[in-house]
Amino acid sequence: MHANVLKYFVEVARCSSIRKAAQNLYVASSAVNRQILKLEAEMGTELFDRLPNGIRLNAAGERMLQHIRATLNDFHLMRSELDDLKGERKGHVSVVAMDSLFVDFLPATVEEFSDAYPAVTYSIAAVPPHDVPTRLVSGEYDVGITYITKLPAGLDVVTEVSLPPGVVMASSHPLAKAERISFDECRNHAFLRLEGRSPIQGVVTTDFPEYWESLHPSVTCNSTTLLKRLIASGRGISFFSKLAFLDELARGDVVWRPLDDVNVNALTVGIITPNQRALPHVTLEFVERIVRRLRHVELALRDA
Template sequence: MRHLKLLHQVSEIARSGSIRQAAEKMNITASAMNRKIQDLELELGAPIFERRPRGVKLTTAGEMFVRYARSQIADAERLSSQVEDLRGLRRGPIKIACSQALAYDFLPSQIGAFRKDNPRLFFDLKVMDHEGAINALIEYDVDLAIVYRATARPAVRVIRSIPQRLVAIMHRDHVLASKKGLRLSDFVGHPLALPDASLGGRQVLDQVVAKRDLRFNVMAESNSFEMLRGLVLRCGMISFQVEIGAPTNDLGAELIGHTVDERDIPPSDLVVCQLRGRILPVAAASFADRLVKAMS
């Protein structure tokens, strides 16, 4: 599969926008990589990259070739996975992009259970917002995307979806901790630490708050759920997260979560998805089956 090296090089140049940077990452000289690309362009009869003073940009033909290259790389990885599976190795990698809500408990728990039967497996995990995760899926950077409120794309197939309610996270000693059936109006006047606008939970919250004309006392916002948990724990603030990422008894003894009344915020879907028409590597397909069962 020597041709795969060239395909990897083209893919990396497209990703970095620079022959020099791609060459450094792949440990070859920029001049040697450039000669290979020029030979390929001569064979194709069309330029793949437009050379610019600062880096390169894909031509229309280049965009077509990069999609082909990444498809071939993915197929080769699947073949390698199947061969290893026949030999009993099952090493992976399993490449996943996921929302932050899954990073603290749910996904590590599923990986831990899966590795009991597959201890040689390697996981490549990327925590991203939903748009970035779907783009990574389309670009063949990951096998699976597990995200909240994913934008529908024709190239993406949803394997499983599960409704997720919004949960208010607070210290167990907070004045609202013992109250049941919390409405959004209950949080007015309390200091809040909110996810930033790039995250799905915040987008849902903003839409409802704007319609209701509620005046929240937002004291902090962050794109890090770990930071938000710290603000809840150390500063007495309230934050919000979808229920799959809410504190559990074994991981968050000092924190509790209360579901926000669905009359204020209806559930939105968490989805497991893959690239439509792509046959997943054996290990990734097996792990996807486990996720589907766990979410059911």
Template sequence: MLFSDFRRGREKKVANSFVHVHLVALRYFSETVRSGSMRQAGEVLAVSASAINRQIMKLEDQLQCRLFERRAEGVRLTAAGEVLYQYVRRLDRELERAIGQIDDLRGLRRGHVHIACEAGIGRDFLPAVLADFHASHPGVTYKVEIKSALEILEQVATDEIDIGIAMSPPTRPEAAIGGRALMPLGVIAAPGWPLAAKSSLRLQDLGGERYIRAKDGMGGGYGWQKIIDQGAPQAAILETNSPDIMSVMVKAGLGIGIRSPIGIMSDLSRGELSFVPLDDSLAPHPSLTLFVRGGRILSSGGAVMLEMLREALPAFSQRVWDLAGAQMPLGGISTGAS
């Protein structure tokens, strides 16, 4: 037998065997990659680690290659495993779309919508929209992930989610804007702060104030934080990647913070924090932005959800501006796709 004949025979065997790969085995494989170990994957899937290992060993036998390097601390993908994982991710997305199209035929009696948003948006904006949607479509389920703005854009660009909601992240060509609304940016402080009685502030008013600095992209978008650092002479005594930690530290009297009201609306309503709007060209207003992948046709559930999110933007935006004690800019809302 010539080597080329042997190779063609082996390739045919692998191709034929792969047809019989069970979706359960691929699911076990995919969750092991995400979890980093078979034990943790077993906890997520409610099966034993040994059951997951058996299915993965069958996959390796069918494909005639190792998919993981097994280590004491967990597993690591081999080159072949990386190839398979990219395939499985595409398969997951295509299967979800197929199920979504089938659900469309049922008139939204069933379905699933995958959303990623920042924590403050998930706290103050999303719940009311989901409640209204659920009242009309009780058979639809949801997955809501809390991510940073950059992670949300990455998930939109790679088609891992249906809808992303973030505050002014850098744009990407793969991500289309489904709607957006300008939001106020201001100074948060503990009650009784001397400047809290002001109707608005400029950055130069903050000289000498102790400052809780947010990592760029937290609490109101990207880019403006660096501008504020250059334009304001206040001393940053603490830096955090969590808007919630910033608020807690401000409440404790450690200093002031700069952010949007989204995520602390209850604190502001109860008077536990003060908010003074910034009126300064060096501190532009961030936008609460809805994202979808450009060119993607959403399932009926995703399309209806996106429309409800768009419709909710004007009223929510007005609530935020009223709570901030500031006037919403003209043209501050866009509910059309771009």
């Protein structure tokens, strides 16, 4: 099949909308629709259910998406191997990670890797921690970084470090003097909450979702960058790993304290990859770099 057909199909499946897919691809909606109809005609079956508010993959479409992602992965793998034979450092790296890693950790890693591999391109997505494994299993991405809990089949943990979520606050905050902080103590202070399901959910008591929803945060948003600024300025406390505050902890602008919960403190941050498909050489090189950086950060933050 023609490369454009594959690209259009994957984007339409991702967006559940031909119009949105066309916008992302910078082509006309009619061109995308024409390619999808042509593909369905070639396959002899519809691949999408047409709904009033968009389109959705049906069973045949799900199987087609699985095949296309495997095909694209094999293509990128072959190109990487050909580049290696020619002595070129090209290729594509796709990473999905929790949002807190986009503040310091991933930008620094990509900058460093780009110095050694300037021709490499990247696809990098920020998602909630519990969504990272799903994105790897689906074939959308090749490398994931998230809290390690029970993983679905088909994934391997390359490395994991002890950087669990805790309570982060301005250095002047009253709780900064505590050695450990209980969930109940957090109720008595202005709380800044990252939108969505907490990464702690599922590793603590079964009534945590009720506790999480019972909080009355002064700010709820989907931006770690915004919450970081509000925390450092003393506007409230929040739950984060030290990974989100590398510079602030080094400068002493904020402090991090562990939660008084053994299960939370046992949580690790890990790098995960699929074990049912071969990864391009350049992706394996990237994984080696982030493994070294993650271990270095763990050592640097051990006493922070």
